[in-house]
Amino acid sequence: MNPFDISGRLALVTGSSRGLGHALARGLAEQGARVILHGRSPQTVEQAARALRDESGAEVSAVTFDVTDAPAVKEALAALIETHGVPDILVNNAGLQRRAPFTEFDPADWDAVLATNLSSAFYVSRAISPAMSERGAGKIVNIGSVQSMLARQTIAPYSASKGGVAMLTKGMAADLARFNVQVNCISPGYFRTDMNTALWQDDDFNAWVENRTPAQRWGEVEELIGTLLYLCSGASDFVSGQNIFVDGGMTSVV
Template structure:
């Protein structure tokens, strides 16, 4: 009988946007589950600092500084990993930004910036990873969506559109790559205590709204996301494909 395990020993995980926040928490957890890490960002100083912090915990870490929205940079980064003999077994498309602005005031450049970072990057990086996973007949792709992959709020139109797109991109990856032994799934975090949400957590009115609207009556913690990531990265999820798992304290389950 085949053994299904949460152990990631012997696998390499690339996590985009992982020098801080949710990406850092996910990378750290995958590392403690046994994976060798490739962490990514564009701020080389912060990336180096984050890598040292992970190494201090005994984890195997390599940095890859590239812009996930720049196709040439992504292609070159994967070529470098190839030349070093590193095979990405697990890809976490986490890189993302937020912009809060009424839709009628949005410029096209602002729209593209959010869409490119949150959605197009997952296509570019996912494509390059899949080009290498397909010949090997195995691979795990985890796209980070959001509560906004299925719901909407005012003033975050491009983010909502991008995260809705992540849900469908994940299903498209499944439609094309599942037969090659690749499992593509998504995680939809709810309102989490991260740097990106600092302005919201500091707003007493919004803080009260989140707590009242969430059945768990609190914000989520980044470390509460990692169990789902480990599950989706491991052989325990080998027959899970094309799904989005919401980690949101129950917010998406109630009216």
């Protein structure tokens, strides 16, 4: 048997109508998973699902709910489980970035960043993991960041949220491993995504990333798929609570 085989497994990826989340969902679909895309706009996520079905030939569905609203999450995921069954794989990818100097950071933006990046992973996982535990199998992958370990000017709340994701991963693993539910984290470095467009198009920042990263380049989203596949497959059945940095070596050097 191929320990990396995820054929037929049901995967929910939050924040997957575009960008990094869509690339992760596409990677799972291309490996034979049945994928449920998630987004805030019904029109956008349905369009993304149709496109992914056409591209991959995989079974792709769509769901819309607000990941920052705990009651809405509970209701939506109860309906999802009734319709599609219990996901085998959950990827908590929904994310938000706001930039401002720490002393000028708006409290409302702080709340939004923490709710979208951290609380959502708690809400969604809490709604799905009981059914995974009852079944005795499940894979949860939280998406962190190099900012889970490192800080940079103007994004203190983002760093706090991603540091929280890394520690939430460990806490979830401590509670869920006994039920054969593995919880791990992937922390990307600087990747060419929609969220980072303004950064990689800035010549000075682009030069900083290339000089700061031992690989001397930005990552491409396709380079996250191998790590994701490993953590979503039987190959990682005795791996839990880990945070894997996919960053071209950035967090390994000073």
